Structures are given as C-alpha cells and as structure tokens.
Amino acid sequence: MARRGALVRWFEDVRRDDVASVGGKNASLGEMTAKLRDAGIAVPGGFATTAAAYRQVLREAGLDDAMREQLEALERDPEALPKVGAALRKLVREAPLPKALEAEVREAYAELSRRYEVEAADVAVRSSATAEDLPEASFAGQQETFLNVRGADAVLAAVRRCMASLFTDRAIAYRDRHGFDHLSVALSVGVQKMVRSDMAGAGVAFTLDPETGFPRVVVINAAFGLGESVVSGQVDPDQYVVFRPLLGQARPIVDKRRGGKEIRVDYGEGGEGRETVTLEVPEGERLRWVLSDDEILTLATWCERIEAHYGRPMDIEWAKDGESGELFIVQARPETVQRGRNPTSLESFRLEGEGERLVTGLAIGQGIAAGPVCVLGSAAEGAAFPEGGVLVTAMTDPDWVPVMRRAAAIVTDHGGRTSHAAIVSRELGVPAVIGAGDATATLRSGDEVTVSCAEGDAGYVYRGRLAWRQEAISLEDLPETRTRLMMNLATPDAAFRWWRLPARGVGLARMEFILSDAIRVHPMALLRPEQVEDAAARREIEALTAGYEDKAEYFVERLAFGIARIAAALHPEPVVVRTSDFKTNEYAQLLGGRAFEPREENPMLGFRGASRYYSPRYRDAFALECRALRRVREEMGLANVVVMIPFCRTLEEADRVLEIMAEQGLRRGERGLEVFVMAEIPSNILLTEGFAERFDGFSIGSNDLTQLTLGVDRDSAELKHVFDERNPAVKALVADLIRRAHAAGRKVGICGQAPSDYPDFAAFLVEEGIDSISLNPDSLVRTLHTVAEAEARLKPS
Numbered sequence: 001m002a003r004r005g006a007l008v009r010w011f012e013d014v015r016r017d018d019v020a021s022v023g024g025k026n027a028s029l030g031e032m033t034a035k036l037r038d039a040g041i042a043v044p045g046g047f048a049t050t051a052a053a054y055r056q057v058l059r060e061a062g063l064d065d066a067m068r069e070q071l072e073a074l075e076r077d078p079e080a081l082p083k084v085g086a087a088l089r090k091l092v093r094e095a096p097l098p099k100a101l102e103a104e105v106r107e108a109y110a111e112l113s114r115r116y117e118v119e120a121a122d123v124a125v126r127s128s129a130t131a132e133d134l135p136e137a138s139f140a141g142q143q144e145t146f147l148n149v150r151g152a153d154a155v156l157a158a159v160r161r162c163m164a165s166l167f168t169d170r171a172i173a174y175r176d177r178h179g180f181d182h183l184s185v186a187l188s189v190g191v192q193k194m195v196r197s198d199m200a201g202a203g204v205a206f207t208l209d210p211e212t213g214f215p216r217v218v219v220i221n222a223a224f225g226l227g228e229s230v231v232s233g234q235v236d237p238d239q240y241v242v243f244r245p246l247l248g249q250a251r252p253i254v255d256k257r258r259g260g261k262e263i264r265v266d267y268g269e270g271g272e273g274r275e276t277v278t279l280e281v282p283e284g285e286r287l288r289w290v291l292s293d294d295e296i297l298t299l300a301t302w303c304e305r306i307e308a309h310y311g312r313p314m315d316i317e318w319a320k321d322g323e324s325g326e327l328f329i330v331q332a333r334p335e336t337v338q339r340g341r342n343p344t345s346l347e348s349f350r351l352e353g354e355g356e357r358l359v360t361g362l363a364i365g366q367g368i369a370a371g372p373v374c375v376l377g378s379a380a381e382g383a384a385f386p387e388g389g390v391l392v393t394a395m396t397d398p399d400w401v402p403v404m405r406r407a408a409a410i411v412t413d414h415g416g417r418t419s420h421a422a423i424v425s426r427e428l429g430v431p432a433v434i435g436a437g438d439a440t441a442t443l444r445s446g447d448e449v450t451v452s453c454a455e456g457d458a459g460y461v462y463r464g465r466l467a468w469r470q471e472a473i474s475l476e477d478l479p480e481t482r483t484r485l486m487m488n489l490a491t492p493d494a495a496f497r498w499w500r501l502p503a504r505g506v507g508l509a510r511m512e513f514i515l516s517d518a519i520r521v522h523p524m525a526l527l528r529p530e531q532v533e534d535a536a537a538r539r540e541i542e543a544l545t546a547g548y549e550d551k552a553e554y555f556v557e558r559l560a561f562g563i564a565r566i567a568a569a570l571h572p573e574p575v576v577v578r579t580s581d582f583k584t585n586e587y588a589q590l591l592g593g594r595a596f597e598p599r600e601e602n603p604m605l606g607f608r609g610a611s612r613y614y615s616p617r618y619r620d621a622f623a624l625e626c627r628a629l630r631r632v633r634e635e636m637g638l639a640n641v642v643v644m645i646p647f648c649r650t651l652e653e654a655d656r657v658l659e660i661m662a663e664q665g666l667r668r669g670e671r672g673l674e675v676f677v678m679a680e681i682p683s684n685i686l687l688t689e690g691f692a693e694r695f696d697g698f699s700i701g702s703n704d705l706t707q708l709t710l711g712v713d714r715d716s717a718e719l720k721h722v723f724d725e726r727n728p729a730v731k732a733l734v735a736d737l738i739r740r741a742h743a744a745g746r747k748v749g750i751c752g753q754a755p756s757d758y759p760d761f762a763a764f765l766v767e768e769g770i771d772s773i774s775l776n777p778d779s780l781v782r783t784l785h786t787v788a789e790a791e792a793r794l795k796p797s
Contacts, residue, residue: 023128046192061095199322202227225264233419250637287547353466361436363459409451433459456493505573507774514562523621525592609647626664680704702752
C-alpha cells in the first residue's frame with residue numbers, strides 16, 4: 001500500500017467526519033469504503049488530495065494577496081463576477097504543484113493502477129469542496145469533474161483544473177449567497193477508479209420520493225452509458241420505484257417507467273479528462289431496461305443500508321460495470337430538499353379552470369404557476385429573461401441557476417427526476433415540467449401559460465392563465481376517532497403526495513382511472529388485436545406496447561404497478577381496489593375499444609360492473625385484472641390490497657364473479673384476501689344477509705344509490721335540485737344496511753362525496769355507527785374534525 005501522507009489520503013483511511021480535510025464527497029466515499037464493505041456494498045477504490053494540499057499550493061505560489069485583491073474588487077462591483085472568476089481560476093491553474101504533492105499523487109496513482117492490475121487506471125477526478133454537500137449547503141455541481149482520465153500526467157493536470165474550479169462563477173455566487181468565506185473554503189480532489197458504465201449504465205437513486213418526501217421507497221433513475229447524462233439532464237432515464245419495507249420478503253418493485261434514453265455518454269479517445277463522447281442510442285435499444293429486476297432490488301437494498309448507516313435520507317449515485325456486470329456506489333450525499341420541509345402542514349394546490357394542454361412532462365414539485373413564456377437557448381441569454389416568467393429551454397446546468405431563481409416555473413425538453421433542472425427547481429420551490437420533449441418547439445415566447453405540477457407525477461403546461469386554489473392543511477393537534485377515515489385515490493401518480501395525512505387506508509382506488517391514464521388501451525384489443533379495424537388506433541397501440549412480446553403483459557404490468565403505488569402509499573393499512581367500473585361508452589373511448597363495446601341507450605344502467613366479468617365479451621379481460629391484483633398481493637407482497645366488486649345486481653352475479661376470481665387464483669379467504677362489494681343498488685341493501693354471506697364488507701356508493709333510489713339521473717342538470725344523498729329514503733337505506741351488515745358480522749364504509757360536502761351527512765353516518773368514511777384527500781382533515789365532534793356528542797355525559 002502506498003504511503004499515506006499529509007497531502008494524499010486513501011478512501012479507506014477517511015471517515016465522514018473528515019469533511020474539513022477532504023470535503024463532503026470524499027469523506028462520504030471513505031466512510032462507505034471503510035464501513036459498508038461488510039454490508040456487501042461495492043465502492044470503487046481511490047484516494048483524495050487534502051485541504052492541506054490545496055492550501056500549500058496557494059501558499060507556495062504566494063497567491064493569498066492576489067486572490068484577496070480580486071475578491072475585494074468583486075465586493076465593490078458584483079457585476080465584475082465573470083472577470084474576477086476568470087482571474088482567480090487563472091491564478092490557481094497556473095500555480096505550480098508542490099513537488100511533495102506531485103510525488104504523492106504519482107505514487108498513489110501508481111498504487112491504484114497496481115490494485116486494479118492495469119498499467120494505467122482510467123479514473124474520474126472529482127472536486128470536493130470542504131463546505132460542499134453539507135445539509136445547509138446542498139446545491140451540487142459547483143465545481144468540476146473530469147472523466148476517463150488516464151496516466152499520471154493527465155491526473156495531475158486534472159487535479160490542477162479541479163482546484164481552479166473552486167472559483168467558477170457559479171461557485172463564487174453560491175458561496176456568497178450561503179455566507180461562506182471564499183478563502184476559508186478549500187478544495188480536495190478525489191481520484192476514483194472509473195466503472196465501465198459506458199458499456200452498461202449508471203444513474204442516481206434517492207431513499208425517498210424526491211417530489212413528495214414519501215420515505216418508504218427507493219427511487220432509481222437509470223440510463224445507458226456514463227451517469228453524467230442523468231445528472232446533467234441530457235437524457236430521459238428509466239425510473240424504478242421499490243417499496244422498502246418489503247425488501248427481502250417479496251419483490252416489491254412497485255413501478256417501472258421506461259425512459260426515452262435517446263443518447264448515452266461513452267468513453268472517447270485520449271485521457272486528458274472530459275474525454276467522453278455523446279452518442280445516439282439505436283431506437284430498438286431504447287426499449288431495453290437499463291437494469292434487471294434483480295439488479296433493481298440489489299441496488300435498492302444497498303440504498304436502504306446506506307441510509308440506515310447515515311441515519312438520514314440519501315442522494316446516491318451508482319454505476320454498473322459492463323465488463324464484470326457488477327454494481328457500484330460511486331457517491332452518496334444527504335438529501336436536503338424534503339428534509340427541510342415542514343412536517344406539520346401540507347400545501348394543497350388545485351386547478352379550478354380548464355384549458356388546453358400544450359406540453360406534458362414530469363412534474364417536479366407540487367405547485368402551480370403562471371406567466372409569460374421565455375424560450376432560451378443558453379444561460380448566456382439570461383439577461384433577456386423577465387422576472388416571473390416561465391423559463392423554457394432544452395436542459396439546464398449550474399450556469400442557469402441565476403435565471404432559474406427569477407422564474408415562476410421551469411419547463412425543459414430533456415431530463416429526469418434527478419437531473420440538474422429537477423434538483424434545483426425543488427430547492428428553489430419552483431414548479432417545473434421536466435423531460436417534456438418538444439417544449440422549446442411548441443411554446444412561444446410571450447405567450448401566457450399555466451404550469452401545473454399538482455395533478456400527480458405528470459406535469460402539464462396549459463394555454464393561458466388558469467384559476468387555481470392553494471390551501472395550507474395543518475396536520476397539528478388532530479383528533480383520534482373511532483370511525484376509520486380513509487382516502488379515495490383516483491390516480492397512482494398522486495398516491496405518494498398525501499402520505500402525511502392521517503388516513504387509515506384507502507377506501508376506494510378506482511381501477512378504471514389506471515386504465516384510462518396509464519394503460520389507455522382496451523384490454524380486449526390486446527387479447528384480440530385482429531378485431532381492431534381502426535388503423536390509427538392499431539398504430540398507437542403498437543407504439544404504447546413496444547418492447548412487450550406479449551401485449552397482454554403490457555396491460556397486467558401497467559395495471560399492477562398502478563395498484564401497487566396506491567397500496568404502498570398507505571401500507572399496511574387496507575387499500576380497497578375496485579375492479580374496473582367504466583360504462584360501455586367510456587370503455588369505447590379506450591384505444592381499440594369501439595370494436596368490443598355495444599352501443600347502449602343508457603350506459604349508466606347497462607353493461608357495467610359485475611355483469612361484465614362473467615360475460616364472454618369481457619371475461620378474458622377480467623382475468624387480466626385478476627392477474628394484476630394477484631401479482632401485487634403475492635409477488636410484490638402488498639397483501640393489504642382488498643378487492644371490491646362494483647355494481648353487483650344479484651346474488652347469482654356475486655357467485656359467478658367470485659368463482660371466476662377463484663379460477664384466477666384470487667380465492668376469498670386465502671392468503672388473507674378480503675373481497676368487498678359496492679352497496680350502490682337497492683338490491684344490495686334489500687338482500688344484505690345474502691351479500692354478507694359472500695363478501696367481507698360493504699362500501700356505499702352514495703351517488704349511484706341516490707340515483708337508483710330516487711330515480712334521478714345523477715348527471716341531469718335539470719334534476720340536480722332533486723339529487724341529494726341526504727334524502728330520507730337514501731338515509732333510511734344506509735341506516736338499514738349498517739344495522740343488518742353489523743348483525744351479520746360485516747363492515748360497512750362509504751366512499752362517496754357526500755360526507756365531504758355535507759358535514760351533517762357525515763354526522764349522520766357516525767350516529768348510525770358506520771365503520772369507515774373514505775374521502776377525497778383535500779377534505780380529509782376537515783371531515784376528521786367533523787367526525788370527532790359527532791362522536792363526542794354520542795358519548796354519555
């Protein structure tokens with residue numbers, strides 16, 4: 001082993017409390033190398049120059065006075081930043097390296113090459129400022145990194161360039177904002193063996209959901225080639241989400257989304273640093289996942305262990321070696337954005353206007369903003385950007401930060417959730433739509449738009465200024481209630497957003513919303529594609545299912561992931577998933593749907609709910625729904641999923657549906673499976689005891705029950721004054737159901753809108769002894785207080 005000197009330290013000799021000596025990045029690498037190797041976590045070897053080495057460079061070159069003079073000039077004239085930054089970088093870059101430092105770096109590089117049994121190891125040379133990556137100073141990317149560096153001379157040249165990069169314009173401005181003294185911050189340089197991810201892939205992982213702060217997942221972004229493409233936002237990466245509590249017990253990958261991955265960053269020729277090339281990925285290759293499921297689970301397990309070791313959420317960079325097939329962790333730093341959020345309140349945003357969607361991408365943050373579009377090609381054009389404008393550009397890097405600070409919202413063509421644009425937007429609290437693809441071509445400077453990141457994982461840019469509502473929901477001093485308050489969740493994309501609410505499960509997860517939003521194709525069109533005559537629909541179906549040899553697997557996988565995200569959000573509380581309840585006219589709107597749906601005069605009372613599941617028209621499609629539910633419960637391990645059957649008119653229908661479910665491996669009572677039935681038809685109440693024999697519980701659908709009790713079309717504008725869930729006839733049926741179901745030992749909940757809209761109706765339900773009330777998320781806390789007050793009135797004085 002090479003001699004450890006005062007100027008160079010091997011990673012294995014460094015610990016996390018050595019930030020003052022080797023900076024945040026290198027201290028973390030040393031900590032993981034020394035402490036996590038026994039946990040199976042692989043970190044590429046390397047060494048770091050110390051802060052003492054940097055200070056010796058300045059001291060021997062006599063730079064202190066010249067540097068202080070430049071910084072004083074900047075204090076007098078902040079507009080002189082470009083000139084001062086260039087002068088400071090030139091001073092450091094041209095300073096000779098002390099002979100002792102040069103000798104130690106050459107000796108360490110030779111030793112590193114021997115360890116890897118190569119003549120000249122290819123290395124990454126990274127800057128690590130002694131104040132960087134601290135929780136209170138979290139903006140990354142202020143200094144330089146040089147990849148694919150080979151040979152001792154090239155390493156020394158990269159070390160010098162890294163030291164000079166302590167004075168990039170963006171780093172100087174950053175330290176000014178955070179109150180760091182420029183001359184008290186030093187620069188350590190890490191020299192780390194490169195992983196041949198150019199032959200495989202790399203990316204970033206968070207040990208929480210970076211948008212919502214949901215703490216029980218690992219979110220992994222992955223692209224082919226070197227990881228710089230993911231960090232910089234040049235590429236739209238794959239995204240994998242793993243539910244942490246079930247790691248080691250099941251295979252809890254609860255979401256996978258294939259990114260565009262149009263480009264990859266690979267090794268170039270040379271070895272002087274930054275010798276990389278950007279190549280186009282062949283179209284067929286883009287359909288491949290970067291990581292296998294086994295690799296996803298391994299990486300998630302490592303991330304879990306890293307967080308446990310550090311005791312805080314982490315932002316982790318990883319790489320896969322294409323020669324050996326091994327995974328490596330190449331960096332880990334504390335996650336800071338969500339850590340700084342207020343855990344006792346929740347900001348809720350909701351669009352109240354409707355508009356034309358112009359652009360769609362990934363939603364970053366959960367806010368809404370409006371303003372004039374400003375399309376910029378480079379950060380150098382930033383002077384033209386108006387305060388409060390909507391920044392639209394291809395991608396961002398640290399040079400964009402001054403412009404981003406003035407933006408009401410940000411939209412980019414490229415990037416994923418871990419790109420520079422996403423990271424900085426979160427830290428600034430600015431809503432952003434990332435990876436929109438064609439934003440710079442679609443949006444025009446000067447046009448007024450609304451940017452919405454309040455509708456789940458997808459973010460949208462709407463034409464014009466739309467109205468929206470913002471509400472702060474306090475989570476302090478919430479009462480306990482006997483009645484279980486649950487949430488209604490329509491889309492999986494929004495599931496993690498509400499994790500801080502005191503919900504005790506999901507009372508209604510609507511499968512049909514997953515079909516329309518995440519799948520978009522009629523399941524029978526995947527099973528019987530030859531019957532789809534619409535050529536345009538066939539082309540779109542082919543595009544959506546590209547990469548799936550078995551088109552039915554596309555349906556099962558996307559549906560399973562949608563259900564799993566919702567089930568994970570509230571695990572281990574029960575999550576009631578209602579099987580698909582579209583009406584025929586709604587099914588027909590799915591791609592290919594018109595070939596399989598009959599035309600009905602009154603779809604509301606037609607071929608819907610349970611009647612579809614045993615019909616030859618839909619039975620095979622219902623089997624796919626069952627496959628997805630079984631996958632979520634048994635393979636992913638989310639056994640908190642409860643299945644609910646809608647619009648079940650008769651006991652005979654109930655028997656036929658339960659029989660089909662059992663044939664598909666979903667047998668009530670096995671593996672703890674509960675099956676509920678919607679109580680939305682008067683027959684469900686009139687035959688309570690019969691339905692109670694067949695199902696584990698009831699969920700009142702107040703809209704349909706009111707419609708069918710009063711004989712009122714719930715969508716009729718002419719009759720809206722008659723439609724009222726509080727009508728005595730409806731309340732009598734509800735009270736009767738609760739009484740008789742409880743006598744039969746069955747639970748009763750409600751998942752309609754009425755308890756949210758009418759506090760007196762919620763109080764009525766409590767008085768009747770209902771077991772659970774499921775509400776839209778934004779009304780849960782308000783209704784919780786109503787329920788608590790109603791329960792208090794029932795207690796004997």
